[in-house]
Amino acid sequence: MSYLEYAVKSTPTGWRKILHLNWPVALLLASVSGAGFLMLYSVAGGSFTPWAEPQMKRFALGFVLMIMVAMVPIWFWRSLSGVAYLGALILLIAVELFGTVGMGAQRWIDLGFMRLQPSELMKITLVMLLAAYYDWLPARKTSRPFWVLLPVLIILVPVALVLKQPDLGTSILLLAAGGGLMFLAGVHWAYFAAVIASGIGLISAVFQSRGTPWQLLKDYQYRRIDTFLDPSTDPLGAGYHITQSKIALGSGGWTGRGFMQGTQSRLNFLPEKHTDFIFTTLAEEFGFMGALSLLGLYALIIIFCVSSALMNKDRFASLLTLGIALNFFLFFAVNMSMVMGLAPVVGVPLPLVSYGGSAMLVLLLAFGLMQSAHVHRPR
Template sequence: MSYLENNLRTVPTGPTKLLYLNWPIVLLLATVASVGFLMLYSVAGGSLEPWAEPQMKRFALGLTVMIAAAMVPVWFWRNVSGLAYGVSLLLLLLVEFHGTTGMGAQRWIDLGIIRLQPSELMKITLVMMLAAYYDWLDIGKTSRPLWVIIPLFLIALPTYLVLRQPDLGTSILLVTGGGIIMFLAGVSWWYFVGVVGAGVGAVTAVFSSRGTDWQLIKDYQFRRIDTFLDPASDPLGAGYHITQSKIALGSGGWTGRGFMQGTQSRLNFLPEKHTDFIFTTLAEEFGFVGAFSLLSLYVAVVFFCVVSAIANRDRFGSLVTLGIGATFFLFFAVNMAMVMGLAPVVGVPLPLVSYGGSAMLVLLLGFGIAQSAHVHRPRTR
């Protein structure tokens, strides 16, 4: 028996696995979700309906899913990664032909009890697929061109399908999240330099295509970019959202106007106050202190994911945990940058706070897989 085998004990079994959950992450996620319940109660004018109560039920279901996923051995998630990725691709194709349209975009599949957004599922299954790929691939081959093309294809295919919906925000998250996994797996820096160069070229091509027969993005997406660059150019039209968002953010000051005292949300000046722009409602009611506190909770979740990944000797478990943490980071970073005018409005929800079903359930499933990697990781005696 080798030294390593002699100094490893078997992973926990049965109900004792609950004791090995990464409880700081569980408590932090519950706290963040509770902030969401509070804000949804506020934007509804002091009522649990129509948003807070359904959100509580979804979180309870999602928490159950997370714990159930954590109890499953991590080797199972590794083995089903390819299948999960394939199913997500099929669902994206199904959206293309039979999807439900909402707010000008065809992104959902109506399952009766819930409207599933396959692009949300793809964010997690792409992380699983790439983590399984790099777990299988010999480390010495990580930066060889042939073995770099494969993950690029795995990222590009769902990104193309999501762009067709159209959903620019999710497409950006897929590309960025996939790139982070490749970087963490050890792909050479030179590839990322090339990607940055290609990105500059792509942005140039997008702007050059405006008004032509080969226009690469939709007109409303160009309007979002125009609004980002100069919100005051159309304050009552395309710039209305971000203008009202900035007013709400600024009026909160250091400590805010007080719970349920936000004028921008209560008087319905702030659009999408229960989804994409819920962070501005929180900042208006609880000020800089409240906004910074929520940001601190988010950062703490990412920190514990990184700590868990570093301590994990299993390559798949480590990469999938870092991937879930990175996806979570991109969610809140893009949303906060968006509502503060630091990035174009691309429709990315604030994780566990914005009202929504698919995003919450899939994200908690992702954390369940990360918890599985934590519970079943090799441990020293």
């Protein structure tokens, strides 16, 4: 009996698949989204419009789509990984040609009923293709230079397209997720050590070149670096966002000011309070304990995903699940670091909490793939 025949016979059929879903992950996703609805209700001044109600509808649609994706065998999604990646790549090119401009960036395609952000799709299709690639590639070839170069090109092409939009945050996430999956697939650590050493050398050269004839960055770019390192140098300009964010974080204390009692968000001191900086609203209203509780929910989702991946005997399904968990981790880690001043402000939303249609729907579709891998794993 072949492996595929064994996998087909050993997985549940029909409505029994519902029972085999990873329900802890599904309930945790609903819990995190529920926290997001509360925050969107709060920042709107106690109203479901204009943010909470559309977000709730998107979550309901996304949750149904997650279940539908989970019902489809994982080997079907494996066969579509190349097509899905090429489709996302074509959409990124379409954005460059006739995309919609918003907040100084060209990142969306207007579909009428919603604005699609293809870079969100690329986060998932990139993981799918890399997982399929390393499932196909014999283990002995994983670290050979030629077979390392191919996935590097698969990663760098969409990264370059996203950087042109410009969207530094998403390009960093694509690069980190792709590199992380290569490491998980078994690529030798020496490649990553070389990349890290080169990055450190480049950063050092950037700082040392300042004020010299061979200066590597423009003067305004150095001023942005100065503002990140010390926002007080431009508190009403480039440092305004992070300064107000830190004030909101600090004013929450241990237990917070109370639901809908956050002064920074209520008085509109906090910019982008319903998207990128919504974590600071939560921290101000529910304090350190509320922020820690949200972080705990995120951590549990990661733990259940990693546990599912480790139990899965199918290499593609295991790598796909780990890749989705890694993507999810990078999402909230970068956002939280950004609003706390530990990383530059790069425009990365807080997963399932920040307002946004494309990000929520694509993320739930990704967890649908994770659920498909869990339901259809050989037993």
